[in-house]
Amino acid sequence: MEEKIKARVMDSRKIKRAIQRMTTEIIERNRTLSNLVIIGIRTRGIYLGKRISKLIKELENTDIPVGVLDITLYRDDFSELEAQHMVKKTEINFSVGDKDILLVDDVLFTGRTIRAAMDSLIDLGRPNSIQLLVLIDRGHRELPIRADYVGKVLPTSKREIVHVQLKEIDKSDEVLITEPAETK
Amino acid sequence: MPFIHKHLLGTQFLSPSEITTVLDTAESMLEISTREVKKVPTLRGKTIINLFFEPSTRTRSSFEMAAKRLSADIINFSKETSSMVKKESLKDTVLNLEAMNTDALIVRHSSSGALHFISTFCKSHIINAGDGTHEHPTQALLDAFTIRQEKKNIEGLRILIVGDILHSRVARSNIFLLKKLGAEVILVGPPSFIPKEFKKFGVDIDFNLDRAIKEADVVMMLRIQLERQQKNLFPSIREYRNLYSLTRKRFRLAKKNAIIMHPGPINRGVEISADLADSAKSLILKQVENGIAVRMAVLYLLLGGKEREITD
Numbered sequence: 070m071e072e073k074i075k076a077r078v079m080d081s082r083k084i085k086r087a088i089q090r091m092t093t094e095i096i097e098r099n100r101t102l103s104n105l106v107i108i109g110i111r112t113r114g115i116y117l118g119k120r121i122s123k124l125i126k127e128l129e130n131t132d133i134p135v136g137v138l139d140i141t142l143y144r145d146d147f148s149e150l151e152a153q154h155m156v157k158k159t160e161i162n163f164s165v166g167d168k169d170i171l172l173v174d175d176v177l178f179t180g181r182t183i184r185a186a187m188d189s190l191i192d193l194g195r196p197n198s199i200q201l202l203v204l205i206d207r208g209h210r211e212l213p214i215r216a217d218y219v220g221k222v223l224p225t226s227k228r229e230i231v232h233v234q235l236k237e238i239d240k241s242d243e244v245l246i247t248e249p250a251e252t253k
Numbered sequence: 254m255p256f257i258h259k260h261l262l263g264t265q266f267l268s269p270s271e272i273t274t275v276l277d278t279a280e281s282m283l284e285i286s287t288r289e290v291k292k293v294p295t296l297r298g299k300t301i302i303n304l305f306f307e308p309s310t311r312t313r314s315s316f317e318m319a320a321k322r323l324s325a326d327i328i329n330f331s332k333e334t335s336s337m338v339k340k341e342s343l344k345d346t347v348l349n350l351e352a353m354n355t356d357a358l359i360v361r362h363s364s365s366g367a368l369h370f371i372s373t374f375c376k377s378h379i380i381n382a383g384d385g386t387h388e389h390p391t392q393a394l395l396d397a398f399t400i401r402q403e404k405k406n407i408e409g410l411r412i413l414i415v416g417d418i419l420h421s422r423v424a425r426s427n428i429f430l431l432k433k434l435g436a437e438v439i440l441v442g443p444p445s446f447i448p449k450e451f452k453k454f455g456v457d458i459d460f461n462l463d464r465a466i467k468e469a470d471v472v473m474m475l476r477i478q479l480e481r482q483q484k485n486l487f488p489s490i491r492e493y494r495n496l497y498s499l500t501r502k503r504f505r506l507a508k509k510n511a512i513i514m515h516p517g518p519i520n521r522g523v524e525i526s527a528d529l530a531d532s533a534k535s536l537i538l539k540q541v542e543n544g545i546a547v548r549m550a551v552l553y554l555l556l557g558g559k560e561r562e563i564t565d
Contacts (some may be wrong), residue, residue, distance in 0.1 A: 085498075139281065142323075154551065155274070156281040192290045217538040 071250035072230065078223060084204070087220035090119070091202055092124040094218055099169060104197065106168045107135045111157055113175040116237040117204060121173065136161035143185035163251035166194035172230055177203040177232035181215035205244060207231050256554040260372050260379040263388035264430040272430060276398050278550035285322055286545055296325035303329045305382070306362045311517055311541055312382050316359050321549035347371050357556055375559050377563040384421050392516050393426035395547040397434065400471055400541050403483070404514055408435035411468055416442040416498060416524055418473030419448060423516045424475060425464045428454050441447050441465045442497060445486040469507040473514045474499055474524045490523060499525045512536050
């Protein structure tokens with residue numbers, strides 16, 4: 070499917086500032102940072118989570134472990150998916166019981182991914198709390214879910230697609246809004 | 254590469270990239286069995302029947318556990334306590350069970366091709382858990398998974414399959430699969446167990462274990478099917494043991510980091526010596542553990558996702 074780029078809403082500088090601001094908010098809100106763990110949702114949530122962990126280390130000299138969550142097995146739309154979804158590994162090498170979890174994803178849209186992630190986390194143990202951080206909140210929620218830390222609120226139409234690109238796996242750091250090209 | 258099949262009847266119908274998809278998916282499934290809550294909701298609401306017309310310990314409980322860890326509902330059928338005792342036919346048995354709105358049937362049967370027959374009239378997904386002397390695809394997949402785990406790569410490995418090749422569905426499924434992944438496969442055993450026709454699968458045949466085992470990376474032992482020995486395919490257990498039993502002395506001829514595999518059940522002291530079966534070189538129990546993850550992957554790949562129009 071061809072996609073037409075409509076706007077470039079964040080560049081690497083803006084992404085960096087948003088992450089810095091959110092990290093400060095996290096430190097402010099979590100008095101006992103030592104109880105905090107970060108869980109990144111595959112794929113881009115992992116890299117955002119790692120950047121935040123690194124910043125906290127720089128600012129507060131506290132090591133925050135970062136785990137990786139794959140939510141494929143917890144999706145609620147299995148029977149509707151056309152293509153097969155490859156299941157990737159969940160790699161959480163620490164106990165989540167009694168921890169304050171910071172769940173990290175790139176884009177918050179319908180909220181269904183976050184619902185799946187929370188179900189998955191609760192199967193792994195009983196966390197003390199779960200907070201949510203997203204780089205982009207694009208609206209159109211279908212479930213009663215909101216983020217605690219938001220990089221940027223981005224009003225979109227449902228047709229549009231938001232792409233978060235991070236230099237760890239993409240060419241550069243940027244956020245794009247695209248739209249499927251007219252098929253006519 | 255997606256895995257798009259309605260049924261899993263044999264490894265001969267899978268492409269190398271589909272095999273890799275199953276193995277990669279199993280890699281992700283492995284972690285679930287190490288959790289405190291060993292369950293994910295993926296196949297909630299799916300109904301599976303374990304249809305075993307032949308006895309089984311490992312395969313049946315492994316499939317049952319795999320289904321349960323994915324939250325599917327599974328029931329076990331065994332021939333002895335069913336209306337087959339009252340002469341109900343295979344076709345009628347399957348059709349009646351399927352009328353209960355099943356999504357998948359996992360079938361083991363003593364006739365080669367029984368699974369193919371069932372797949373011609375069944376709407377459910379059919380998974381072969383062993384048919385006669387034909388195929389046992391999930392065993393070969395879990396063997397490949399275990400080899401890959403130990404050796405990282407299957408391509409180029411020298412793999413021996415030793416024993417009763419003629420009657421072994423495990424051997425056939427493994428030959429198809431390992432050749433597709435680029436391994437060198439050598440069949441070893443008495444001539445009465447290895448018909449020359451096997452050469453057309455691209456394997457080597459050697460009747461001398463002491464010679465063949467040199468430079469082997471993997472030694473896969475098969476069970477001597479004692480129940481079939483009335484056919485007199487070899488003179489005596491003692492003679493077989495002298496020539497083909499895997500003992501410490503023989504195993505020393507293989508590569509230093511060679512591994513031992515066996516699909517079970519093992520006859521201790523016949524095809525493999527008891528101390529070797531329990532040694533660190535033996536991956537027999539690892540195979541069993543991996544079997545659950547591999548079967549979870551197979552169930553997920555067949556039953557997850559929208560019903561597609563597939564004919565195979």
